[in-house]
Amino acid sequence: MHMQQVKETTPIMQPHSAHWGAFSARWDGHELDVRPHPADPDPNPIIDNLRDALRHPIRIARPMVRRGWLENGPGPDPRRGHDDYVEMDWSEVLDRLAAELRRVQQAHGCEAIFGGSYGWSSAGRFHHAQSQVHRFLNTALGGYVRSVNTYSAGAAAPLLPHVIGPMEQVARQNVTLEQLAEHTEVVLSFGGMALKNSRVASGGVSRHTERRAMETAARRGCRFINVSPLRSDLPPEIHAEWIAPVPMTDTAMMLGLVHQLWADGSLDRGYIDRCCDGWDTFEDYLTGRSDGVAKDCAWAARICDVPAQQLVDLARSLVGKRVLVTVSHSLQRAEHGEQPVWMGAVLAAALGQLGLPGGGYNYALGTLAHYGRRNNATPVAPLPQGSNGVKAFIPVARITDMLLNPGQPFDYDGQRMNYPHIRLAYWAGGNPFHHHQDLRRLADAFRTLDTFVINESVWTATARHADIVLPTTLTLERDDIGATATDPLVIAMKRVAEPYGESRDDYAIFSDLAERLGRREAFTEGLGAREWLSRLYEHTRRGLEKMQLPAPTFEEFWERGELQIPQLPDDGGILRAFRDDPENAPLPTPSGKVQISSPHVAAFGYADCPGHPAWLAPRHAPTAEHPLWLVANQPYTKLHSQLDFGRYSMDNKRQGREICHLHPDTAAARGIREGDIVRLHNELGAVLASAHLNPDMRKDVVQLPTGAWYDPRPDAVHGVVCVHGNPNIVVRDLGTSSLGQGCAGQISTVQVERFDAPLPPIRAFDPPLI
Ligand SMILES: Nc1nc2c(c(=O)[nH]1)N[C@H]1C(S)=C(S)[C@@H](COP(=O)(O)OP(=O)(O)OC[C@H]3O[C@@H](n4cnc5c(=O)[nH]c(N)nc54)[C@H](O)[C@@H]3O)O[C@H]1N2
Ligand SMILES: Nc1nc2c(c(=O)[nH]1)N[C@H]1C(S)=C(S)[C@@H](COP(=O)(O)OP(=O)(O)OC[C@H]3O[C@@H](n4cnc5c(=O)[nH]c(N)nc54)[C@H](O)[C@@H]3O)O[C@H]1N2
Ligand SMILES: [Mo]
Numbered sequence: 001m002h003m004q005q006v007k008e009t010t011p012i013m014q015p016h017s018a019h020w021g022a023f024s025a026r027w028d029g030h031e032l033d034v035r036p037h038p039a040d041p042d043p044n045p046i047i048d049n050l051r052d053a054l055r056h057p058i059r060i061a062r063p064m065v066r067r068g069w070l071e072n073g074p075g076p077d078p079r080r081g082h083d084d085y086v087e088m089d090w091s092e093v094l095d096r097l098a099a100e101l102r103r104v105q106q107a108h109g110c111e112a113i114f115g116g117s118y119g120w121s122s123a124g125r126f127h128h129a130q131s132q133v134h135r136f137l138n139t140a141l142g143g144y145v146r147s148v149n150t151y152s153a154g155a156a157a158p159l160l161p162h163v164i165g166p167m168e169q170v171a172r173q174n175v176t177l178e179q180l181a182e183h184t185e186v187v188l189s190f191g192g193m194a195l196k197n198s199r200v201a202s203g204g205v206s207r208h209t210e211r212r213a214m215e216t217a218a219r220r221g222c223r224f225i226n227v228s229p230l231r232s233d234l235p236p237e238i239h240a241e242w243i244a245p246v247p248m249t250d251t252a253m254m255l256g257l258v259h260q261l262w263a264d265g266s267l268d269r270g271y272i273d274r275c276c277d278g279w280d281t282f283e284d285y286l287t288g289r290s291d292g293v294a295k296d297c298a299w300a301a302r303i304c305d306v307p308a309q310q311l312v313d314l315a316r317s318l319v320g321k322r323v324l325v326t327v328s329h330s331l332q333r334a335e336h337g338e339q340p341v342w343m344g345a346v347l348a349a350a351l352g353q354l355g356l357p358g359g360g361y362n363y364a365l366g367t368l369a370h371y372g373r374r375n376n377a378t379p380v381a382p383l384p385q386g387s388n389g390v391k392a393f394i395p396v397a398r399i400t401d402m403l404l405n406p407g408q409p410f411d412y413d414g415q416r417m418n419y420p421h422i423r424l425a426y427w428a429g430g431n432p433f434h435h436h437q438d439l440r441r442l443a444d445a446f447r448t449l450d451t452f453v454i455n456e457s458v459w460t461a462t463a464r465h466a467d468i469v470l471p472t473t474l475t476l477e478r479d480d481i482g483a484t485a486t487d488p489l490v491i492a493m494k495r496v497a498e499p500y501g502e503s504r505d506d507y508a509i510f511s512d513l514a515e516r517l518g519r520r521e522a523f524t525e526g527l528g529a530r531e532w533l534s535r536l537y538e539h540t541r542r543g544l545e546k547m548q549l550p551a552p553t554f555e556e557f558w559e560r561g562e563l564q565i566p567q568l569p570d571d572g573g574i575l576r577a578f579r580d581d582p583e584n585a586p587l588p589t590p591s592g593k594v595q596i597s598s599p600h601v602a603a604f605g606y607a608d609c610p611g612h613p614a615w616l617a618p619r620h621a622p623t624a625e626h627p628l629w630l631v632a633n634q635p636y637t638k639l640h641s642q643l644d645f646g647r648y649s650m651d652n653k654r655q656g657r658e659i660c661h662l663h664p665d666t667a668a669a670r671g672i673r674e675g676d677i678v679r680l681h682n683e684l685g686a687v688l689a690s691a692h693l694n695p696d697m698r699k700d701v702v703q704l705p706t707g708a709w710y711d712p713r714p715d716a717v718h719g720v721v722c723v724h725g726n727p728n729i730v731v732r733d734l735g736t737s738s739l740g741q742g743c744a745g746q747i748s749t750v751q752v753e754r755f756d757a758p759l760p761p762i763r764a765f766d767p768p769l770i
Pocket of ligand 1: 118706745746
């Protein structure tokens with residue numbers, strides 16, 4: 001016992017990194033000491049969730065096989081989600097899994113294997129689980145059905161190339177926080193720029209500078225306007241104005257503003273004529289020439305529930321100012337989510353601001369820490385994924401539709417396609433029972449599979465639905481390289497603790513599986529993990545060498561623990577270049593200009609996404625039965641569902657439940673007091689949470705963040721109730737439109753009532769029966 005503790009001890013603080021920041025850590029066999037990177041001015045408290053993670057009882061110690069699958073073999077099974085598990089040793093479980101992969105491949109082809117495996121995985125670039133599973137399926141089997149786009153930006157990513165250019169450039173290489181601090185006079189922020197969100201970056205971030213940038217701007221006199229149902233979406237330090245329209249009506253509000261600019265003759269006609277395409281078609285709609293309805297501020301006011309005069313004054317106050325319009329990811333994670341993304345660009349174009357320092361339109365600025373920063377001059381190489389022999393794909397959030405409707409047609413971005421018939425799904429690095437909507441239907445979908453495999457380190461709800469569960473290491477249990485394209489520090493992420501139980505790295509698991517399929521060499525290229533790190537690093541080293549800069553070897557980098565790499569100038573990206581020289585630096589859109597309307601999109605003929613931005617009422621608005629909007633946004637105490645059992649996350653629950661916010665008047669009308677347990681419900685099911693009364697929100701909104709692990713119980717009235725607080729049990733599973741088919745999970749509608757029955761215990765953090 002004593003020996004093992006000594007072995008597990010890291011005597012000194014070791015550098016490491018996570019999506020929520022660079023840090024160092026030390027493990028003494030009992031406690032993890034975690035400290036943020038010393039240069040980080042505003043560390044993210046989420047790192048504290050790591051303290052209890054390493055030896056938490058919810059970790060998976062050995063490979064597990066679901067009893068029903070073991071006894072009956074592969075096939076659809078209603079027991080998925082409430083079956084028990086049988087431990088198995090590694091060599092037997094890998095033999096069985098390899099045989100099953102081979103069976104499915106031979107009987108049905110790789111078109112029957114879903115390997116989309118959406119999810120955030122960990123920050124290390126080599127042990128990035130999603131890249132590992134993709135590489136494995138490509139090199140060892142020949143391919144898999146993939147998914148395209150993200151839950152983050154499922155509407156924006158396919159739309160923006162029709163309108164301005166690739167999302168990468170519009171979100172990442174556009175207006176930086178430095179420009180905002182120095183130049184912007186008005187930040188008009190739809191959905192806010194909440195610090196809880198902007199302190200997370202895929203791949204990690206060494207310095208959280210968002211708060212300081214906004215404070216600097218505010219001190220200079222920059223005006224911040226938070227358009228959001230929640231006041232907290234901009235930090236209190238910057239004293240933002242707050243406008244709270246009805247959720248999902250931002251497009252109408254923006255139309256009203258642009259109509260006012262038109263009516264006042266204050267449109268920037270010079271910019272529109274020089275740099276935009278399709279204004280006239282849009283103006284016919286704006287003024288009502290095409291449909292008889294003028295989209296003026298009085299019209300918008302009726303839809304948004306914001307006084308018309310306030311909108312008129314707001315429009316007028318923007319003219320002649322350096323205005324930055326931002327639209328957060330959340331606005332497009334909703335029905336017709338394409339519209340506010342497009343309309344935000346049109347508003348900035350109407351003001352003539354696109355491409356000016358600190359001005360224009362930066363989609364999603366303030367939603368993630370890797371946006372609004374300079375780009376590195378030399379990137380760190382990602383793990384190469386090999387080539388995929390399967391053409392079929394789905395827009396990522398159509399997972400349930402695909403599994404329940406094999407062979408059926410669906411629309412996506414101008415194409416009509418058919419859902420493949422999936423027999424086996426392999427997940428590594430994601431948690432669909434966190435990220436997807438209508439969880440009851442999702443569970444039904446997974447029950448149709450022959451086999452569902454997951455590599456996980458903890459018993460998430462997804463792991464509890466899988467047939468084969470392979471235990472993986474946590475990031476702290478392996479060496480890796482942490483890097484993102486817009487953070488200047490590359491971090492040598494060093495192993496801090498021994499792997500838990502028999503858990504193994506995803507790379508080791510896939511290497512041994514590939515071996516059983518006769519493809520070890522193809523998967524590993526003969527390299528061990530350490531050699532891969534060195535190979536990935538070599539790309540950066542050569543880049544530095546080419547720039548004639550000091551280019552430390554991998555060993556030197558590893559010894560130092562981090563490497564600062566130079567960044568590119570803050571040049572405003574494609575929108576600046578285009579503004580400066582529209583002839584020679586056209587935008588990468590079909591017309592080379594900003595497309596206020598798009599003949600391409602119009603030609604798709606989609607009623608739910610016409611050829612110019614338009615106000616389209618949502619199909620699901622509050623009713624007498626479900627009178628409240630539910631905002632199911634990102635949690636401030638964790639990243640998605642990761643480490644929900646960690647200290648910071650647990651300390652911020654009450655009676656073990658996630659906290660939901662509602663307005664004091666809304667609560668009073670229902671006899672709900674601070675701290676009461678409430679039940680949110682609609683036709684899909686119900687969820688329990690602890691009520692917090694918050695006057696700084698709309699009265700017709702209740703907010704319950706995502707992230708609480710799904711903990712379902714049968715319920716006589718609602719079918720199923722999540723007793724822990726996962727909102728996705730009551731969020732509908734809809735595509736944003738026929739164009740994007742993105743996740744529409746941000747918003748739902750519910751009724752809320754006080755829950756007076758005995759409180760069911762939380763079982764989400766107890767392992768299943770083994
Ligand atoms: N209602 C609603 N739903 C939403 C959203 C919303 O706004 N509202 N937001 C959506 C958004 S934007 C996103 S991005 C998604 C996020 O959804 P996900 O990315 O699926 O959520 P995570 O909890 O980050 O899941 C990552 C999983 O990977 C596991 N993991 C971490 N490291 C490793 C590793 O090294 N190996 C393996 N094998 N596993 C590992 C973790 O334990 C965790 O279970 O959620 C979406 N869902
Ligand atoms: N702490 C933490 N940070 C995160 C994440 C996390 O899980 N935890 N996830 C990360 C990921 S993967 C992503 S993609 C980003 C997501 O970034 P976002 O999608 O922008 O984040 P959300 O918190 O879901 O939404 C932001 C705010 O939008 C507001 N909002 C909702 N609906 C509407 C609407 O119709 N109109 C207007 N005007 N406002 C609305 C809500 O009040 C909400 O707080 O966050 C990232 N940052
Ligand atoms: Mo996301």
